[in-house]
Amino acid sequence: MTTRREFIQVTLTASVGGALAATAGEALAEQRIQPAQPEYAGTDRSFPPDLARPPRLPLYAALFDRRFSDSRLFSWAAQQRGIEIRSISGDVTDVWYSELHPRWKESAVPIAGVTTYGPLFCLERLAWDHGMRVVYRGSHQRRSDRTIEHRLEAAAHQPEATPRKLSGRDAWPVEIAALMADISPLANPISLNRNGVSTITCVGQCAPTASEPSEALYSWVIAPRPRA
Amino acid sequence: MRTPPGLRPSDFAAAVSQFETAIGAEWVFTKEEDVDLYKDAFSPFLGEPEERIASAALAPDSVEQVQQIVKIANQYKVPLYPISTGRNLGYGGSAPAYSGSVVLDLKRMNRILEVSEENATALVEPGVSYFDLYRYISERKLKVWIDCPDPGWGSVMGNALDRGGGYTRPQFRNHFDAHCGMEVVLPNGELMRTGMGALPGAKTWQQYKTGFGPWVDGMFSQSNFGIVTKMGFWLMPEPEAYMTGVVLAAKRADLHELVRLMTLLENSGVTNGIPDSSSPLLGIVSIAEQSRSLAVDVPGPPVDPELLALRDKAEAGQHQGLEAYGERHGLAYWSFTLKFYGPAKTIATQWEYCKDKLSVIPGIKFQDGDSYRFPLPSEAHDSARLPEFGMPSLNLFSIGARSSSMPSPWHGHMWFSPIIPRSAAAIFEANEVFAAAAREFDLPLLRFALPAWYWERAAIFIFGFPVSTDVETNKKHRAAFYRVIQLAAEKGWGEYRTGPAYQDAVMNVYSYNNHALLRFHETIKDAVDPNGILSAGRYGIWPKHLREKR
Numbered sequence: 050m051t052t053r054r055e056f057i058q059v060t061l062t063a064s065v066g067g068a069l070a071a072t073a074g075e076a077l078a079e080q081r082i083q084p085a086q087p088e089y090a091g092t093d094r095s096f097p098p099d100l101a102r103p104p105r106l107p108l109y110a111a112l113f114d115r116r117f118s119d120s121r122l123f124s125w126a127a128q129q130r131g132i133e134i135r136s137i138s139g140d141v142t143d144v145w146y147s148e149l150h151p152r153w154k155e156s157a158v159p160i161a162g163v164t165t166y167g168p169l170f171c172l173e174r175l176a177w178d179h180g181m182r183v184v185y186r187g188s189h190q191r192r193s194d195r196t197i198e199h200r201l202e203a204a205a206h207q208p209e210a211t212p213r214k215l216s217g218r219d220a221w222p223v224e225i226a227a228l229m230a231d232i233s234p235l236a237n238p239i240s241l242n243r244n245g246v247s248t249i250t251c252v253g254q255c256a257p258t259a260s261e262p263s264e265a266l267y268s269w270v271i272a273p274r275p276r277a
Numbered sequence: 278m279r280t281p282p283g284l285r286p287s288d289f290a291a292a293v294s295q296f297e298t299a300i301g302a303e304w305v306f307t308k309e310e311d312v313d314l315y316k317d318a319f320s321p322f323l324g325e326p327e328e329r330i331a332s333a334a335l336a337p338d339s340v341e342q343v344q345q346i347v348k349i350a351n352q353y354k355v356p357l358y359p360i361s362t363g364r365n366l367g368y369g370g371s372a373p374a375y376s377g378s379v380v381l382d383l384k385r386m387n388r389i390l391e392v393s394e395e396n397a398t399a400l401v402e403p404g405v406s407y408f409d410l411y412r413y414i415s416e417r418k419l420k421v422w423i424d425c426p427d428p429g430w431g432s433v434m435g436n437a438l439d440r441g442g443g444y445t446r447p448q449f450r451n452h453f454d455a456h457c458g459m460e461v462v463l464p465n466g467e468l469m470r471t472g473m474g475a476l477p478g479a480k481t482w483q484q485y486k487t488g489f490g491p492w493v494d495g496m497f498s499q500s501n502f503g504i505v506t507k508m509g510f511w512l513m514p515e516p517e518a519y520m521t522g523v524v525l526a527a528k529r530a531d532l533h534e535l536v537r538l539m540t541l542l543e544n545s546g547v548t549n550g551i552p553d554s555s556s557p558l559l560g561i562v563s564i565a566e567q568s569r570s571l572a573v574d575v576p577g578p579p580v581d582p583e584l585l586a587l588r589d590k591a592e593a594g595q596h597q598g599l600e601a602y603g604e605r606h607g608l609a610y611w612s613f614t615l616k617f618y619g620p621a622k623t624i625a626t627q628w629e630y631c632k633d634k635l636s637v638i639p640g641i642k643f644q645d646g647d648s649y650r651f652p653l654p655s656e657a658h659d660s661a662r663l664p665e666f667g668m669p670s671l672n673l674f675s676i677g678a679r680s681s682s683m684p685s686p687w688h689g690h691m692w693f694s695p696i697i698p699r700s701a702a703a704i705f706e707a708n709e710v711f712a713a714a715a716r717e718f719d720l721p722l723l724r725f726a727l728p729a730w731y732w733e734r735a736a737i738f739i740f741g742f743p744v745s746t747d748v749e750t751n752k753k754h755r756a757a758f759y760r761v762i763q764l765a766a767e768k769g770w771g772e773y774r775t776g777p778a779y780q781d782a783v784m785n786v787y788s789y790n791n792h793a794l795l796r797f798h799e800t801i802k803d804a805v806d807p808n809g810i811l812s813a814g815r816y817g818i819w820p821k822h823l824r825e826k827r
Contacts, residue, residue: 139675146408167674174364175430177314178384241313 097227100129104230106272109152110135111226112144112162118258119189119266123163123222130230132161141168145175153179159272161229163189163222165264176271182238184272187225190265197221197255201228201268202248204237212251221253225268235275278307279332281356281377283822289332292353296335299345304385306334315363315380317370319689319744321751321758321778329372329777331358334380340462340506346381347466347504350810357381358812359504361403361435367692367741368439369776375813375823386506391483394419397512398457398483403434403505407669414512421512422667424449429669434508438498439774442731444664446549446618449513450731453498458482460507461497464806469503483509499774500798501812502805513667518621519550521646522628524635525609528600532611532701534638536736539613540699542634543733547627550616550665552730558584558603558610559594559725565614565662581606593708594725614646616665621650689744691754691778693761695770697728699736704728707738710764718757737773762786777814784817799824 110133113124124134135144141164149172152158157179162168173183187201199215201207208231214224239246280289297305306312315331322328335357337343350357358378363371373380387404392413401410407429414421424443426436437452449455458472472488473479486492496502526535542548555563560580584606587598603610615631617624632643649657653666663670697703708725715721720742728736740761742754759782765771766786775783787794798818802809809820819827 140670140672141674142669142671145671146412150408150412165675171428171430171671171674174318178362238310240310241316242309 097223099227099230100126100223101131102230103131104232106159106229106232106234106236106270108132108161108229108270109158110148110160112137112141112160112164112168114138114164114168114266117163117261117266119222119255120163122220123226123268126223126226127161130226137164137168139165139167141171145172149175153181157181157273159270161268161270163225163266163268165262166267169267169269172271173269179273181271181273183269184236184238185229185232185268185270186239187268188265189221189268191255191258191263195255195257196252198250198252200248200250202239202243202246203232204239204245205233205247207247207249211249215251216253221255222268229268229270232270232272234272236270236272238272238274279309279312279330279377281332281379282375284354288353289355292349292355293333295349295352296346299349300335300337300342304336304338306336307332312380315360315371315373315382317366317372317776319366319370319691320372321691321742321744321755321776323688323744323746323751324748325751327376329374329376331373331380332377334382336382336385338385340386340460340468343381343383343386343462343504343506344466344468347462347464347810350379351465351808354808355379355810356813357810358815359383359403361432361438362406362430363435364431365435365439365441367690367776368774369778372777373812374777374780374815378813381504383504383506389413390507392417392419392421392512393483394421396484397421397514399423399433399510399512400458400483400507401433401510402507403432405433406430407433407436411667411669420515422449422515423669424452424455424513424667425664425669426452427664428671428673429664430671433510434505437508437510438505440498441774444551444662445513445667447543447551447733449511450551451733453495455511456494456508457484457486457511458507458509459494459497459505461503461505463503464808464811468506470507483511496801499816501815501818502801504811513618515651516618516620518619518624518648518650519666520617520621520624520628520648521550522615522617522631523644523646524611524613524615524631525642525644526611526613526638527603527609527640529595529610531638531641532704535611535613535635536699536701536704538635538637539615540734542615542631547630547634548615549618552616553614554727554730555612555614556594556610556725556727557608557612558588558599559591560584560588561725561727563612563614564729584608588724591724593705593712609642687741687743688746690741691744691758691776692774693740693742693758694737694772694774695761695765696732696735696737696773697770699730699734704736706768707770710768711738711740711761714757714761714764718753718760720754720757780815780817 111124111127112135113120115121115136115138127134137144185203187199190198192198215221280286293305293307312331312334315334317329320328335346337346356375356378358373359381360371362384371380383403385404386402387409388402389405389410390400392399407423407425410423410433422445424445426441426443437456440453443450443452458474460474461469463469471494472482473485474482475488497505539552553563553565555561584602587596587602590596591599617627635641653661697707726738728738731737742758745751758779762782771787772783784795795817802818803821806820809822813820813823
């Protein structure tokens with residue numbers, strides 16, 4: 050039992066950061082010009098050969114959390130595929146208010162992201178109101194032994210080669226961007242009861258990031274439900 | 278397709294067919310994958326047979342469609358559970374109180390029918406969110422503010438009907454008190470307007486609350502006597518300025534005068550923002566400090582081990598060494614932030630008056646706090662607590678995720694929210710009672726808790742009970758929740774609101790004169806909803822045919 054303020058206070062110990070920005074125009078401009086940092090130097094393997102291939106699902110934008118190098122690397126990989134990126138710092142209010150809410154009112158468009166859990170939880174529920182569902186979700190939890198545990202879920206069968214690709218050092222966000230690029234526009238949503246969900250769990254290597262928050266990252270794709 | 282309890286599948290299929298005719302087949306949801314979205318994300322019965330689930334969901338677009346649905350529901354005795362947007366996480370979400378009910382999802386009724394800058398009023402439908410209303414006002418550059426909860430993603434009407442609270446001036450942050458006029462579809466399908474709305478052609482529906490005769494609006498909040506389809510609200514005129522002043526007191530016993538005087542100043546209208554409180558010595562941060570922590574990537578300074586040891590030894594926030602430590606290190610026992618909205622010169626004078634009144638407390642210190650003019654400058658958005666300026670936020674969702682330091686975060690939470698007197702004596706006593714309960718049920722022990730000050734004449738504790746994915750853990754936490762409801766009631770403290778899992782238990786302690794209040798509710802329920810189709814069990818009010826089986 051803890052108070053509402055203590056609940057928030059306690060969880061803050063694991064999560065500092067999250068700039069609340071500003072009026073719509075300023076926030077949007079800031080999100081759009083935020084440069085993704087391609088911190089891929091030093092990775093010990095090559096990138097996917099089809100690094101620039103556009104995604105099958107016409108993603109409207111990819112969200113990344115600028116506090117995390119892994120998330121920044123994802124944004125770089127998304128950009129290589131021609132996907133527009135949007136930057137957040139923990140809090141999704143501005144992207145939601147300035148862009149997604151008005152855009153989704155016009156029509157449902159798919160989005161992807163590598164963020165912490167909160168933005169995914171929030172956007173998933175807001176997306177339901179626009180006929181959209183999560184079609185892919187992965188969690189990526191760094192561990193103290195410089196490894197990272199990946200757990201990927203999708204309604205469709207996932208490629209058997211995925212664990213091998215994710216096990217390489219550093220570049221897992223690039224592989225996740227490649228995986229997202231392969232998601233079909235006809236992909237079924239992940240049902241809440243997880244019936245028929247294909248799950249892959251594997252452990253990869255990761256570089257130390259001492260100055261970053263220690264929250265787990267989540268990769269995700271939210272898309273309109275395919276018409277029956 | 279699931280079938281509501283008590284109905285034959287053939288009757289429900291016939292009802293569904295008529296619902297489809299009334300509102301369009303695409304807005305009638307019967308597939309499990311769609312209906313499951315209405316589960317409570319934070320259900321304390323997660324994975325147990327008692328988990329509340331819907332059998333279907335309907336999403337009408339108009340009052341006329343709602344009326345048709347109600348008439349069909351009466352014909353087939355289909356239990357309905359209306360929701361506005363169902364985002365009241367921690368208080369039940371969109372799941373029905375009576376499992377198997379058909380959720381009546383009013384999100385598509387999201388029209389902002391009027392916002393008057395002159396009268397500072399609004400008239401909205403159930404699906405209008407705080408973000409919707411804020412956007413409407415901002416785009417038109419109207420000089421009025423909304424008052425929103427935090428997070429502000431839910432329905433303006435839904436939060437008011439659940440009697441939620443916000444963060445601006447007292448008459449606005451009590452969201453039900455801030456309403457003015459309703460339109461209600463009654464359980465027989467008839468349409469009624471309250472207050473001045475009962476007068477055809479009335480020009481003052483959103484300006485004068487009570488109309489003529491008994492004022493019945495309260496019957497439609499935390500209840501199941503009708504479906505509110507329109508609701509008026511009073512908005513806050515944008516003030517010229519805002520400022521805060523911080524009051525620092527050194528002794529534990531100073532809390533008595535501090536709370537008494539703060540309440541007097543608020544009830545006198547001298548302060549008019551929501552007070553914030555903290556304890557630097559006990560390590561209790563204010564709500565504003567939490568917001569700032571979210572906004573900057575800088576962890577707080579390490580805490581002196583000596584102070585940590587003193588805090589660990591303290592009971593109910595008391596240890597003989599704490600005050601001496603505070604004196605040596607210039608650390609206050611209590612820090613209260615008073616807030617002011619109004620003309621800049623006026624509120625500066627009000628702050629000076631507060632200092633004069635509070636100076637009776639020996640050793641009290643004062644610090645000038647934040648000061649803003651409006652519109653709020655963009656550079657202030659990072660540090661200001663936006664809901665205090667009528668701006669909705671999703672910022673709270675940016676915390677609480679899994680991390681190496683929190684490998685098993687809560688799946689969700691249930692709020693336990695007892696109302697207590699606005700006095701230091703009550704705060705100290707409540708801490709003793711709830712700390713004992715936490716020990717009894719092996720819950721994370723409270724060091725000390727300060728209440729929130731949403732309401733002008735009462736204080737409120739809002740305790741989060743964890744919801745887990747583990748059934749046994751949830752059983753334990755539910756048992757603890759039931760126990761603290763009882764413990765609070767024995768002290769004369771009752772909850773202001775709770776989720777369906779606990780509504781019977783809370784209603785049961787409002788038992789004066791052999792449950793006269795509940796029996797009155799039931800008399801009304803039987804009269805206005807003889808078929809018991811609306812929100813069975815909501816806030817402990819069951820229709821006759823279900824009541825007798827319980």
